[in-house]
Amino acid sequence: MxxxxxxxxxxxxxxxxxxxxxxxxxxxxxxxxxxxxxxxxxxxxxxxxxxxxxxxxxxxxxxxxxxxxxxxxxxxxxxxxxxxxxxxxxxxxxxxxxxxxxxxxxxxxxxxxxxxxxxxxxxxxxxxxxxxxxxxxxxxxxxxxxxxFSPENIAELLTMKWWDWNIEKITENLEFLTGKNPGV
Missing domain, CATH: 2.160.10.10 (Hexapeptide repeat proteins)
Incomplete structure (x- = not known):
């Protein structure tokens, strides 16, 4: 901001x-x-x-x-x-x-x-x-x-830390990040 x-x-x-x-x-x-x-x-x-x-x-x-x-x-x-x-x-x-x-x-x-x-x-x-x-x-x-999410998925998401990816990787993975089932 x-x-x-x-x-x-x-x-x-x-x-x-x-x-x-x-x-x-x-x-x-x-x-x-x-x-x-x-x-x-x-x-x-x-x-x-x-x-x-x-x-x-x-x-x-x-x-x-x-x-x-x-x-x-x-x-x-x-x-x-x-x-x-x-x-x-x-x-x-x-x-x-x-x-x-x-x-x-x-x-x-x-x-x-x-x-x-x-x-x-x-x-x-x-x-x-x-x-x-x-x-x-x-x-x-x-x-x-x-x-x-389930405890297992939460643990995976906290390890993944998608917010620390570079913006290009985030952009390439928008469907994954916004999808109904994150599939982690």
Missing amino acids: ETVTNPSIEVGDYTYYDDFEDVANFERNVMYHYDFLGDKLIIGKFCMIASGVKFIMNGANHKMDGITAYPFNIFGKDWKRVEPRLSDLPFKGDTIIGNDVWIGNNATIMPGVKVGDGAIIATNATVVKDVAPYTVVGGNSATEIRKR
């Missing part, structure tokens, strides 16, 4: 974001992504990201071990004295989307989630935990609906 300028967002080749208004909105949908936290959003190759998909990053996390999770310190003055150290805040790590992942309209991906290669995230899903490769998930919070 050529519209991404934030160095903490990495997007693989041929990945696209389809927005009903403007594809330049993509970074606006990567929320609470503050440089000082150091977390990254890493998206693989050949991913399909629908309009309204939101990536919630670690900056959205509040300290939760007190009576209240309210961030008094953001209002400054006398309340600044309870400002938490970065090490006091929950940090879930980088958010990583594998290759060949389809994320449906208005889905939300929470901080630190890892979505495996070939996974499908249903429309309006809220993904709060990792998604295994070639798994379809949906709901709030997202749960497994089904596997796309």
Whole structure:
């Protein structure tokens, strides 16, 4: 995606974001992504990201071990004295989307989630935990609906890594890659 300028967002080749208004909105949908936290959003190759998909990053996390999770310190003055150290805040790590992942309209991906290669995230899903490769998930919070292929075929596809082929090989094998039965 050529519209991404934030160095903490990495997007693989041929990945696209389809927005009903403007594809330049993509970074606006990567929320609470503050440089000082150091977390990254890493998206693989050949991913399909629908309009309204939101990536919630670690900056959205509040300290939760007190009576209240309210961030008094953001209002400054006398309340600044309870400002938490970065090490006091929950940090879930980088958010990583594998290759060949389809994320449906208005889905939300929470901080630190890892979505495996070939996974499908249903429309309006809220993904709060990792998604295994070639798994379809949906709901709030997202749960497994089904596997796309047998465990043996998934293992073969993960070994094949078609997204790492050169573009000529991909082009030569389009019928295989898009066929109803991958025959792996």
